[in-house]
Amino acid sequence: MAEPIVECVPNFSEGRDKRVVREIVRAMQVYGVSLLDWSMDAAHNRSVVTIAGAPDAVAEAAIRAVGRAAQLIDLTGQHGVHPRIGAADVVPFVPVANYTLGQAAALAHHAGLEIWRRFGVPVYFYEAAARRPDRVRLEDVRRGQFEGLQRDLRADSSRHPDLGSGELHSTAGASAVGARQFLIAYNIYLAKGDLHAARAIAKDLRASNGGMFGVKAMGVLVDGRAQVSMNITDFRVTPVSQVHAAVCRLTRTHAAEAGDGELIGLVPEAACVSEVGGELPLWLQQVPDFSPKDKILEHRLDLPMDWPDDSVTPDV
Incomplete structure (x- = not known):
């Protein structure tokens, strides 16, 4: 049977500092993972990376990237056109070959748990990985962005993350981790x-x-x-x-x-x-x-x- 392949397309809230983005990409170099694409957008102040490979290896690469982004990106001084709630803003897993969307959702749950355990970055699950119907749509999870979500968490427990305490990481915010088809x-x-x-x-x-x-x-x-x-x-x-x-x-x-x-x-x-x-x-x-x-x-x-x-x- 052919080996399963999963893709991950994490988006980071930095598109102007090449050194920072390069360090995040380098953190994703894990055996069994291929780097397919990476780009920076200064106006949106956002970078997008595409990796693919064996599911467990891809998950590990994504987890490490979230940790490195949390070290290097401070959302309290970050501004750009694109809405965001986290330094590693979204981390979607996409089935490519011999892998189902349900398996990708389970992989997202594993990655989210490790992100919280290792780095203290709260996690919201979205799309096929969502644990609540009001979090299927990414735009609902990201409503208010980093600053608005910080305020809402103090007054509204329904906005608390799926993993983590009732507050955001002070500089890295939260990550939306999901599973979806090609976008x-x-x-x-x-x-x-x-x-x-x-x-x-x-x-x-x-x-x-x-x-x-x-x-x-x-x-x-x-x-x-x-x-x-x-x-x-x-x-x-x-x-x-x-x-x-x-x-x-x-x-x-x-x-x-x-x-x-x-x-x-x-x-x-x-x-x-x-x-x-x-x-x-x-x-x-x-x-x-x-x-x-x-x-x-x-x-x-x-x-x-x-x-x-x-x-x-x-x-x-």
């Missing part, structure tokens, strides 16, 4: 239009507002440019090409115009199928410098990245 983090800049237009477009897109199934979206300002920032949680039901077409249509409604796309992390090969044989779909053609060998998951599994050392800085 595509895809953003579109507006070539014409302002933040108000981006927010209106995002509101129309969001599944929670009656928009497209499995789409989470928000309008943000990145380096002075309006952006529709999206997570597509089920690309098989709602293909990214349909999301791209919807954004283009909505920009016209809101007196705006779609510009370049941006892909954060990796994308499964099945999401890259074009209606035109042999060509990349339009939404990927509009992502500058998109490289299939670097950004398609299956390609990276065959040819992973080298782990960084003291002499290596990320190409961002």
Whole structure:
């Protein structure tokens, strides 16, 4: 029987200091784990790392990364566009091969327990790993962000973490640890239009507002440019090409115009199928410098990245 493979895509609340992010990535170097991708976003002040391999090894790598992030990131002085509750903000486990979502949820529970035991970082479980129905959606867990959650915990016991005391780590906050299927983090800049237009477009897109199934979206300002920032949680039901077409249509409604796309992390090969044989779909053609060998998951599994050392800085 083929060996199981699980992916983990932890997000860290630091996207400006290469030294810090490199140290966190280095902490994830565990036997049996491959480094597939890592990137930094200064405007969102966030970094995203993708690793894959044997489930227990991947869990250990993620646990160590949370501990290193807690040492190096102080949320009391951290600011960025992206909402966050922790230094290691989200730690999702994703089944890739010969592994079920239920097994990924059990792995998340194991990782969360070790995060709390080793580092004193409280843990909330979300999506398939959620232990309460009101914590399935990440946005509900992260409501109020680090500062708001700190205040809420003092007055509302229903917001206490699943693991840990009734307060956050003083500088590292809490981590949301979960299990889910593939998620595509895809953003579109507006070539014409302002933040108000981006927010209106995002509101129309969001599944929670009656928009497209499995789409989470928000309008943000990145380096002075309006952006529709999206997570597509089920690309098989709602293909990214349909999301791209919807954004283009909505920009016209809101007196705006779609510009370049941006892909954060990796994308499964099945999401890259074009209606035109042999060509990349339009939404990927509009992502500058998109490289299939670097950004398609299956390609990276065959040819992973080298782990960084003291002499290596990320190409961002």
